[in-house]
Amino acid sequence: MSTKLKNGQSRYQSKAKVVTIKKFQLLTLAKATHCFNNAEFENYGDAYLEFPVIIQGDGSPSEIFNLYLLKKLEQTIQYDFKTFASIAHQLVDFQRFLEDEQLDFLKFHKLKQLNAIFQYRTRLIEQTNAGLISANSARGRINAVVNFYRFLVTEDLVDHQRYGIPFKDVYKYIAVDNEFGARRKMAIKSHDLAIHVPAKAPNPETIADDGELSPFSIESQTVILKALLKSSREYQLMFYFALFTGARLQTICTLRIKNLIGRKPDSQGFIRLPVGSGTGIDTKFQKPMTLLIPNWLAQDLKIYIDSPQAQQRRQKSSYGESDENYVFLTKLGTPFYTSKAEQQELIEKIKASDSFGARLKLYEGEAVRSYLKVVLLPEIRLIDPQFPSFKFHDLRASFGMNLLESQLQHLPEGHSAMTAVEYVQARMGHRNISTTLQYLNYKSRLQWRNKIQHEYESSLMKYVNSSVNLAGDLS
Known part of the structure; x- marks a missing residue:
């Protein structure tokens, strides 16, 4: 029987697992011989990085599950190793269950409750009720197994004529x-x-905007900015960028040096920076939009780019001193977030290599999130011991509330609050205005109040470590 522990594989006694092939290449027979070892093969199709393989508890590959993964690979237009890894880990959970319970998943019964997939569903519900897995995980696993059975039926790999398939489409x-x-x-x-x-x-205390976000009051933002004064310049600028532009971490960390060259402020004192598809700066779903960067922040970024610490980091980077390099790099010269463009470069490089040992290493903001939790939050709590834990993405929500508050205070006569909402929608790149309306509703629910009379940005600036004064000149 399965052991009900919380950590993945240990919920079962089965040793079935997923292993990853760093570089997977299909072959086709080019020349047949009487001896298999003397046969000649040639590459067939593309090479696939980080391809998952399901291994049974006895150490042998699972023929049927891996055949399913190969069939999906054949039907896939754009291979995504994360998607395949997710499917493999969902199916290996089913494999462990089958081995523990000694069930034949290819045998269908007249009584539906005897089918392996039905019993697996019951087990998933039990594990959910016991708090061992989330309901979302249970749903994902049963859906993956149902899709696997659909494959078995479509390919006529299972006898379903007598009792039919063990589920009904609805x-x-x-x-x-x-x-x-x-x-x-x-x-x-x-x-x-x-x-x-x-x-x-x-x-009611959060906004559903790509996750549950908690906007900070001006007082809380002030505490964060005070604590940031002790941070390294890279982290200061990344946090400023989020708070004063509303950009996501992915966008901030994929900003390239070339994107800032030659850009001049508009009449309102903003640098207008296109991001998203075709710009080399990533956004959610690569949606094109324009960020408005305060001129003081843009100048601080340029000063940082020319600084010795930034140059030292670029020297360790594969891009070197090229303008193609990221604005922000770790001490090791690696990106905080690997851009889509670099991902493709790395994939093509590994594919072209004769080596099958190179591993695809991608970064997704882990260093920033770790810094926030391990370094910045303790520093914040030296100022305010009751300060709650938060996510980097909450800075984006805080920007949205700051911007909405500012717009509502300066609405032209005769304009409704929707004018402000539509402006905030454009600045934040919300696809649906219903997302932006949550900011207005949030303000109404919690009676959001600014205790300052001036623009939010100028009120916060005294806690910002900037080389530029409010007029936009170098100080």
Whole structure:
């Protein structure tokens, strides 16, 4: 029987696992011989990095599960190793269950409750109720197994004529909002073994904007900025960038030196920086938008780029002193966040190599999140011992609230609050205005109040370590 422990594989006695092939290449037979060892093969199709393989508890590859992964690979237009890794880990959980319970998943029964997939669903629900896995994990695993069974039926790899397949396809309707906030119903294909995930009660103290975000009051933002004064210049500028532009961590960390060269401020004192598809600066789903960077921050970034510490980091980087290099690099010269463009460069380089041992190493902001938790938050709590834990992304929500507050205070006569909301939507790159409206609703619910009378930016500037004064000149 399965042991009910919380850490992944140890919930089962089975030793089935997922291993990763660093560089996976399909071969096709080019010349047949009487002896297999003398046969000649040639590469077939593309090479795939970090391809997962499911290994049974006895150490041998699982023929049927790996055949399924290969079939999916054949049907995939754009290979994503993370997607395949997720599918493999969901299926290996089923493999462990089958081995522990000694079930034949290819045998279907007249009584549906005897089928392996039905028993697996029951086990997932038990584990969810016991708090061993989340309801979302349980839903993802049963969906992955259902898709696997669909493959078995489609490829006629299982005898389903007598009792039929062990689940039924059903269609469910979900409500979706378009970019204008209008709601419509959309049909999605599901199945009768789906595991229900209870809707999470909305938290009135957060905003649902790519996760639950908690905007900071001006007082809390001031505490963060005070604590940042003891941080390294890289982290100061990254946090300033988030708080004063609303950019996501991915966007900030994929900013290149070339993106700042030759840019002049507009009449309002902002550098207008295109980001997203075609710019080399990543955004969520590569959506094109324009960031408005305060001129003082843009000048501080340029000063930092020319600083000895930035030059030392670039010397350790594969891009060197090229303008193609990132503005922000770690002490080791690696990016804080690997851009989509560099990911493709690395993939093509490994594919072209004769070596099968090179591993694809990507960064996704781990160093920044670790710094926030391990270094910055303790420093903040020296100022305010009750300061709550927070995410880097909360700075984006704080920017949104600051901007909305400022816009509402300066609405032209005769304009409604929606004018301010639409401006904030454009600045933050929200696809749906319903997301931006949450900021207005949040303000109303919690009676958001600024205790300052001037623009939020000028009020915070006295806690910013800047080389530029408010007029935009070097001090």
